[in-house]
Amino acid sequence: MTHYIQHPTQLWVSDQATLEAKMIAYLQKKLCSNHGCTICITCTQISSKDHPWVIWTTPERSYTLEQIDEIIAQSAFQLDDHEQRFFILPQAERLTEQCSNRLLKTIEEPFPGYNFFFLTSRSQALPITIQSRCVVTRLKATTNFEIYKELLQPFLSLQFSHPVNFIKQLENLDIKEQETKELLDDLYEHWADKLKEAIKNQDPHAHVIEKLIIILQNALHNPPMTGGAKIFWKNLYIHAHHGTKI
Numbered sequence: 001m002t003h004y005i006q007h008p009t010q011l012w013v014s015d016q017a018t019l020e021a022k023m024i025a026y027l028q029k030k031l032c033s034n035h036g037c038t039i040c041i042t043c044t045q046i047s048s049k050d051h052p053w054v055i056w057t058t059p060e061r062s063y064t065l066e067q068i069d070e071i072i073a074q075s076a077f078q079l080d081d082h083e084q085r086f087f088i089l090p091q092a093e094r095l096t097e098q099c100s101n102r103l104l105k106t107i108e109e110p111f112p113g114y115n116f117f118f119l120t121s122r123s124q125a126l127p128i129t130i131q132s133r134c135v136v137t138r139l140k141a142t143t144n145f146e147i148y149k150e151l152l153q154p155f156l157s158l159q160f161s162h163p164v165n166f167i168k169q170l171e172n173l174d175i176k177e178q179e180t181k182e183l184l185d186d187l188y189e190h191w192a193d194k195l196k197e198a199i200k201n202q203d204p205h206a207h208v209i210e211k212l213i214i215i216l217q218n219a220l221h222n223p224p225m226t227g228g229a230k231i232f233w234k235n236l237y238i239h240a241h242h243g244t245k246i
């Protein structure tokens, strides 16, 4: 991915969920001093979209000229050497001709440190003036398991020491019952494989994995009810935390 990474104007093409997940992971890698640890203050700010250097602009039916003017104003001054700014424009196909024309000068010759990311699932619907100034990258669609990797981290690492972080992440996600069930299946399969391995290698942690698997089985038998996905995950976190204590 290195050849285009320095280009200040990029167009990423994929489905919305993939784009958002990859964008967040990219920014975390870029700005976290720990190469995207996902749990530090920088990483959590990025995933909850309130990092001061990352400006997300989301369109309603289409982008408005006011939104574009805001971006232009925010990128009009020179940055200090260590500073960077990332302007993210999801659903970029909702940029009108008028909006993209007004934005052109800004993205053509930005001051060093400014970056513009246009995200879209339909690059053909994007004004050609924008397309022609971007390095285009098509991203492979990610699975739910990848999209929610950060949320699942405690269940994958069995580190349940940051409940506040977990709840914060959860609040920022739009996770539903169906995705929850799929993620439980994925987690179950992941740990069922690990358990086989652990038993084969006479790993002393096998019994901890076994406990987690029982918790996951219980959860699969009692999936969340409509509107209950977030409570469900909080409870699962608590059960898994207590159940896997050594």
Ligand SMILES: [Zn+2]
Pocket (backbone or CB within 6 Å): 028, 032, 033, 034, 035, 036, 037, 038, 039, 040, 041, 042, 043
């Ligand atoms: Zn970090």
